[in-house]
Amino acid sequence: MADPKGFMTTPRQDWPRRPVEERVKDWGEVYVPGALLPIISKQADRCMDCGIPFCHDACPLGNLIPEWNDLVSREDWRAAADRLHATNNFPEFTGRLCPAPCEAGCVLAINQPAVTIKNVECSIADRAWEEGFAPPRPPERLSGKTVAVIGSGPTGLAAAQQLTRAGHTVAVYEKDDRLGGLMRYGIPEFKMEKHHLERRIEQMRAEGTKFRTSTAVGREIGAAELRSRYDAVVIATGATAWRELPVPGRELMGVQQAMEYLPLANRVCEGDLETSPMSAAGKHVVIVGGGDTGADCLGTAVREGAASVTQLDIYAQPGTERDEDAEPWPTYPKLYRLSAAHEEARELETAPAADADARLFAASTLRFTGDADGHVRSLHLVEVDAQRRPLPGTGRTLPADLVLLALGFSGPDRGDGLIDQLGLELQPRGTIARDAGFATNVPGVFAAGDAARGQSLIVWAIAEGRAVAAAVDRYLTGSSRLPAPISPYDRPMTV
Structure with a gap:
């Protein structure tokens, strides 16, 4: 344990994101390049080296989190990379894409902000590539199988x-x-x-x-x-196999699955296409589904220049603090979280009618209506209670030229x-x-x-x-x- 008082003296500091007005103009990663390394050793110092590290159980990989936190705090990057790769083949992926259930299981998170485990992991992975700590490891002999x-x-x-x-x-x-x-x-x-x-x-x-x-x-x-x-x-x-939304008007043009939309934007980034044939540019976009895939659609539509983007979540808006009775530590709580895409939507005001950032909570889609050419033009919704029952008198209509279904698989x-x-x-x-x-x-x-x-x-x-x-x-x-x-x-x- 490099600093026994680190968790008391050092506040949590996350990897800073680039300014919204800058990052929505390109497809680069949202974080400030190089801004993690100057802060990460002190952040790793916040690890308590607790007797029973619940972060191990919260992560299915069994990552040796206290060990590589300690090594990073001492700036022993080679040893930290060895301990990280001992349990995780691709930490540069998880350090960017995982929602970090390990942080929900951090003992410090009982009454303080958790250790920035995900950021520490990402910094080790990136440093390992920069310093040559992740060479190929071919087998010494072949099995013949x-x-x-x-x-x-x-x-x-x-x-x-x-x-x-x-x-x-x-x-x-x-x-x-x-x-x-x-x-x-x-x-x-x-x-x-x-x-x-x-x-x-x-x-x-x-x-x-x-x-x-x-x-x-x-x-x-x-x-x-x-x-x-x-x-x-x-x-x-x-x-x-994506989930469907069997409501009237589903057959209208412009009602698409999220995984029909996202790959085309990625192909533009790969250089296969100049523009996506399903681009959100100039369109009123509604995303049905409140999960990560919906947030990915949100950030993509913002970068394509949508006229407006609204995301519908059938669940009520969660709170910002863990409900100890309903979701006690060390479970992963359902909280109001502001992803990079939601932060962008909030600052750019992409959905003036939304409850928060671009999201409408407790909202259920009733039907779609279209124009004479069979193209979707509006989405009709209603507010629902905790059992997803419609609430009388809460119906409303949103303009929709492109509807993206992000309902899972x-x-x-x-x-x-x-x-x-x-x-x-x-x-x-x-x-x-x-x-x-x-x-x-x-x-x-x-x-x-x-x-x-x-x-x-x-x-x-x-x-x-x-x-x-x-x-x-x-x-x-x-x-x-x-x-x-x-x-x-x-x-x-x-x-």
Whole structure:
């Protein structure tokens, strides 16, 4: 413990964001470049080195948070990078994209602002690349076993890297033209610039992992044929079957799924398109759904120059302080949080009718209406109570030239034929069924990540990838020294 009084003498200080008027004019990450390192050692000093670090349990990866906090406070960056990578394959991703349940479990958070764990993690990861502390780690010898990983999101990449380093010959199959899954085409550039992803993929290539892009298993190559080529198969396709909104007017042009909209904006950033054919420029935009995907749509629409942007959340506006009775520490509380996109919407006043920033809370969509050409022009909503029952006399109408549905995902998409061709059993909720060892009903076929767990956080996706790699390694060799941080049945800490 570098400073026993650090948590009493040093206030929490987060990574500062660039001014709103500056950052909405580009697609760069929202944070001030280089502004984290001058403050991070003192922030790491705030770690209490508590006897029972609940941040470990709050993070499914089991990150060794007090250890690398102490090392950062002493500015021993190499040792900190070693401890961080011991449990997390991709800390530069989680340090930018994870909502940090570890901070909700921080013991200091019982009565003070938590340690900036996420910022410390990101600073270690970035410093590791700058200083060469993250070299490729190819295996010393090959096992002679082959594994196919279907899907290149965080679960698939983590599983592939672990299995490659264990000595197996691994090929990753990705249906899109570029690797990364939702990190590539679902996460906007302003949340994570894609050079972080490219750098890690090049490391994996140097270690020996093979990649096959533009190859949808079930279409370009039969699932049964692929299974016959490899000793084991890992399905990590994610939960891409989006939830629908069955209300009148859904068929109108301009009512789109969020994951139809976001990839096009990302392709503009990749240089594939000059402008998005679904651009929000000059349009009144309404986003249905109050989660992270909705916030991603919000920030994207603001950067595209929307005339107005409003986000609908069916839940009531949460408070700013933890409700100790309903959501006691160390659970992850539902609080009013101001993401970078919401901060931008608030300052730019993108939604004058909103309750806060761009959001309308306790709002339920009744129907859409359109013009004579069949294009959406307005959204009709009503306020609801805690049981989502409409409140009489609260109906209102919003102008809407573009409506984005950000309602989450129900499970893996069956459209490519992968599930049916293999004859995989499914859970009632539509996810792939598996046993305690991540194995499906088909011998040698394993399932991990959102495809089997259901929609979850990036830290759970990486933890699933690491755990399924250990299960596959054990299946191929009879035993495994790979870490397995979670079981298929583990769940986040909740009330």
